[in-house]
Amino acid sequence: xxxxxxxxxxxxxxxxxxxxxxxxxxxxxxxxxxxxxxxxxxxxxxxxxxxxxxxxxxxxxxxxxxxxxxxxxxxxxxxxxxxxxxxxxxxxxxxxxxxxxxxxxxxxxxxxxxxxxxxxxxxxxxxxxxxxxxxxxxxxxxxxxxxxxxxxxxxxxxxxxxxxxxxxxxxxxxxxxxxxxxxxxxxxxxxxxxxxxxxxxxxxxxxxxxxxxxxxxxxxxxxxxxxxxxxxxxxxxxxxxxxxxxxxxxxxxxxxxxxxxxxxxxxxxxxxxxxxxxxxxxxxxxxxxxxxxxxxxxxxxxxxxxxxxxxxxxxxxxxxxxxxxxxxxxxxxxxxxxxxxxxxxxxxxxxxxxxxxxxxxxxxxxxxxxxxxxxxxxxxxxxxxxxxxxxxxxxxxxxxxxxxxxxxxxxxxxxxxxxxxxxxxxxxxxxxxxxxxxxxxxxxxxxxxxxxxxxxxxxxxxxxxxxxxxxxxxxxxxxxxxxxxxxxxxxxxxxxxxxxxxx
Ligand code: 0RQ
Numbered sequence: 413x414x415x416x417x418x419x420x421x422x423x424x425x426x427x428x429x430x431x432x433x434x435x436x437x438x439x440x441x442x443x444x445x446x447x448x449x450x451x452x453x454x455x456x457x458x459x460x461x462x463x464x465x466x467x468x469x470x471x472x473x474x475x476x477x478x479x480x481x482x483x484x485x486x487x488x489x490x491x492x493x494x495x496x497x498x499x500x501x502x503x504x505x506x507x508x509x510x511x512x513x514x515x516x517x518x519x520x521x522x523x524x525x526x527x528x529x530x531x532x533x534x535x536x537x538x539x540x541x542x543x544x545x546x547x548x549x550x551x552x553x554x555x556x557x558x559x560x561x562x563x564x565x566x567x568x569x570x571x572x573x574x575x576x577x578x579x580x581x582x583x584x585x586x587x588x589x590x591x592x593x594x595x596x597x598x599x600x601x602x603x604x605x606x607x608x609x610x611x612x613x614x615x616x617x618x619x620x621x622x623x624x625x626x627x628x629x630x631x632x633x634x635x636x637x638x639x640x641x642x643x644x645x646x647x648x649x650x651x652x653x654x655x656x657x658x659x660x661x662x663x664x665x666x667x668x669x670x671x672x673x674x675x676x677x678x679x680x681x682x683x684x685x686x687x688x689x690x691x692x693x694x695x696x697x698x699x700x701x702x703x704x705x706x707x708x709x710x711x712x713x714x715x716x717x718x719x720x721x722x723x724x725x726x727x728x729x730x731x732x733x734x735x736x737x738x739x740x741x742x743x744x745x746x747x748x749x750x751x752x753x754x755x756x757x758x759x760x761x762x763x764x765x766x767x768x769x770x771x772x773x774x775x776x777x778x779x780x781x782x783x784x785x786x787x788x789x790x791x792x793x794x795x796x797x798x799x800x801x802x803x804x805x806x807x808x809x810x811x812x813x814x815x816x817x818x819x820x821x822x823x824x825x826x827x828x829x830x831x832x833x834x835x836x837x838x839x840x841x842x843x844x845x846x847x848x849x850x851x852x853x854x855x856x857x858x859x860x861x862x863x864x865x866x867x868x869x870x871x872x873x874x875x876x877x878x879x880x881x882x883x884x885x886x887x888x889x890x891x892x893x894x895x896x897x898x899x900x901x902x903x904x905x906x907x908x909x910x911x912x913x914x915x
Contacts, residue, residue: 449639481564562727654691
């Protein structure tokens, strides 16, 4: 694999992960690559975790602060959490180990809009970035870095770093070279210029990441797959949700309010979001485009099937089967997929300009259209807001999808008041469950409540919601009627009895 490091000076810096981990000390802030299980370092996290364990065994403190692109994997987030080696973590995670440590109060977690990460690194909001650790497919003779399956925040994490460690992963397909588009000229206010991207597949930058080569202290050779989580096959609920969204698109195209190839599609993480894209395979739309942060199996299959002509993303996050399809078809896919820094992919200016259709999954929505994407029962972190806020607020259409109930019906995903607010009533346009869709555009809170309860709630909870709403209308202000002492009682009942239904 050393031949993937063409630059002679960097080749001389090849060393083991254990040696490279010596550059990492207690208390440091690390920029760690990785975005939804793609492009994260495969070897350094374990080596850092071992250093932490050894330090703890000696009775010394060893914890780092880690800023990633988004979620990583068991061999990154997982091993560091297991070694109790993380003090602070942002901006998004989905690893059970990290999640449990966050919810146990052992890790300080900042859940944030992904579009903010790079500009906040650039402007020093996190203080010094002591070491940045990224993964690459290779390094060219002139020291340019060929990114791997995700770019995430690498561009800015490399620029801000005091020291840099590059893992070069021989498992990453060499044909990934030229699939990336790294835009360097975003600038700092008050001197920022418009970002010159006007179509989802425009290329406005360089296919390579660049850094100050003098800062590179180590190059580590690896040979490991990305996380490659498997998706559940779309179930009946997901198919019903997908069918309603597709019906709506059909209707809008017929009415002349949407182009025949729709508008650029964004799809969030998770099984339901992936199922919506799977539903588009059989829908009567061609020449689709994607503008999304994470490109999963569903979108890949649309491109391979010839239904989607191009897609822009910041990472490729595939199941093992989809990875195989990607590698088998990479010659065909190379000019159709473009991978960008998350600051560009999630950029509000671009999402608004392109008129993206945002489709994200949620934990729960309330009767007025506020959405909680992140917290279970208001207190426990699931994953994080990720890019859902960047897209929802700036989208042409913003959808939130979820089954109407969770945990075998013990939880209603439509509640009187959300137990945590991620997306406000001002941003959310459509709520879709397997029961139906609520089109909240141009409606007052009271008009919305009728639609959300009667179209989206599960029949087991509809009467309870109508009863709450009817009493709320007699309780106080009539703009957004609530009975404050009761608004979160459904959650409290679940915490106490394991069921939101009244026994
Ligand atoms: O838990 O696995 O223990 O059974 O949540 O739920 O229905 O499988 O849905 O996989 O689509 O994930 C919102 C978490 C949905 C995800 C969320 C429980 C449910 C199950 C998963 P189990 P499903 P999905 C782009 C945009 C935020 C980030 C985002 C997410 C588990 O989509 O993290 O959108 N989104 N990023 O049982 C308690 C409820 C529940 C509930 C579901 N009301 N209360 N538990 N669950 N509803 C990508 C990036 O930004 C990088």
